[in-house]
Amino acid sequence: MSLISRIELRSPYLILVGDEKQPTFAKTGLGIVQWRRDRVVGQLRLSPDAVDLGVPDMDVHAAASGGAGSLVIGVAPPGGAIPDAWWAVMQAAATAGLDVVSGLHTRLAGNEGLALAAEAAGVRLIDVRTPPPNLPVGSGRKRSGRRILTVGTDCAIGKKYTALALAEAFRAAGVKSTFRATGQTGIIIAGEGMPIDCVGADFIAGAAEVLSPDNEPDHWDVIEGQGSLFHPAYSGVSLGLLHGSQPDGFVLCHEAGRETVSGWPDFRLPELDEAIALHERLARRTNDAARCVGIAVNTSGLAPGEREDYLEALRRRHGVPAADPLVDGCGALVRFVRESTG
């Protein structure tokens, strides 16, 4: 496996917040602290009223002295362009011996000062949207260990959150489990992963195989889904990820009340029956035991009194647990998986 690898980040992180004041643009930084507090040494804010992630403020040199491995950009830059002040911070971090990690579109190595500083210090500039080299094509070979993939009726419908919460619920129940990240935010949170939607089209399934290698028989990988089989732009990613992941089970993610593909209003979302049936049919090409093991619903659009009725109706209709992971957690899902998969 020396030439084929996932992205792997060096922790702990110093998180760059810049002067971002809106939590919604600081999702990456907030996500790291929420899910992997142990991977964080501090935050670097360039303004006193910037978003506070709830971790110690420190500069690059204090972080380096404290053993930090990477400076991680934790916010989306205003207007998409990285401000000059950030480049200066990144250059200082590289010089102090930290890797610099970004999930943004702008390539870090495109900045000459930063590239030179990184080379001089022997640190890495890591764009987590850049796939590792030498990916193989999919083999279809059955791997050891168990796998769950989160899938969705649409994009941006809770697949990452559900996978993170489910992996944590497995561990809380004493079951060996690893969250497998497939998008830039998930990769930065987990510290490793595969930017599946950035790999070459021929390598989607192969990249999914690399992401989730052979494991112990009683270990569960929980793989973050991408796109949707029903998405007019991203269905190819979803099918390649489904076939390469070889999931024993999938959790279907949905948002109560969402009726059309977000940003593609001419495309209606599928009925959940249809979505479950199509995922099972396609998934069985590489794992003939694949089945739906739960439905994760974002219920934030429902009135409080409607929520439980909505979920109970799903449970009765589909015969699997239905929960809002943000409200209910994933305990019921874990119990069902353990009972139904032996």
Place this chain on the structure above:
Amino acid sequence: MSLISRIELRSPYLILVGDEKQPTFAKTGLGIVQWRRDRVVGQLRLSPDAVDLGVPDMDVHAAASGGAGSLVIGVAPPGGAIPDAWWAVMQAAATAGLDVVSGLHTRLAGNEGLALAAEAAGVRLIDVRTPPPNLPVGSGRKRSGRRILTVGTDCAIGKKYTALALAEAFRAAGVKSTFRATGQTGIIIAGEGMPIDCVGADFIAGAAEVLSPDNEPDHWDVIEGQGSLFHPAYSGVSLGLLHGSQPDGFVLCHEAGRETVSGWPDFRLPELDEAIALHERLARRTNDAARCVGIAVNTSGLAPGEREDYLEALRRRHGVPAADPLVDGCGALVRFVRESTG
């Protein structure tokens, strides 16, 4: 559309044959001459017993004088590495004003002498495996004009040949039609296209949309399929291409007697019923009129007396024409499409 484009090659071609003696390694050169003789000015052979494509022998300077637009590598190099003699020819061609075109993995611009010669002469080095920049994500917007996509039960099962033959049969019947190439050989033959399996995973459907833009209402694009929905490595490409192509009809390509995925012997090929049903179901996400309009079978593995019975059984079972394009041509397919789609 200035920034978003398909690959477009400059004809006529001088085809580099090198000293390849096996026709099977000269498929690209033979394919160009078979399908687009009008795009060829001559062949350049480095040995008197090299494969003869049946076009005039000439050197780079004669080709340039004769108006050649590109030197095209028409053979797979021995052992995968491009011989020094070829680099010298390519450099001379660039200096003489020809673009240099390759469908191989080795990047042309990685050769410094060739890169300098091309820059000095103002010609292009075109690796047809490199997608054009600035591809959009799929919009799902319904485009004008009609489309047929060739799909398959497997890879390497006749999708390119069938698409080329079908587009030609349309034209022979007086129907406006364009072959739309999605792989390196098809792109070199057609002189334009989109290397769909090399685009980023998120852009498969978008690239397919760019490949087959709005057209006249009575014009048929015949789009070369890639991979297979049933392929453990390449299904993602196939689904993205299917959704982005928005085909009105698809032709299912199969090889009589092939039972497992070529190179993936643990995976059985689907039954044709299953393949037709799954393609129709998935294709209708972006074109609710999508249907199977024919079955193209490579019958070379059948005894002469079995061929017609085999095809007739398919016709009766599936209610569409079934033919071996190499033997029967695509006339029956064209008639069925014209009768059934109005």
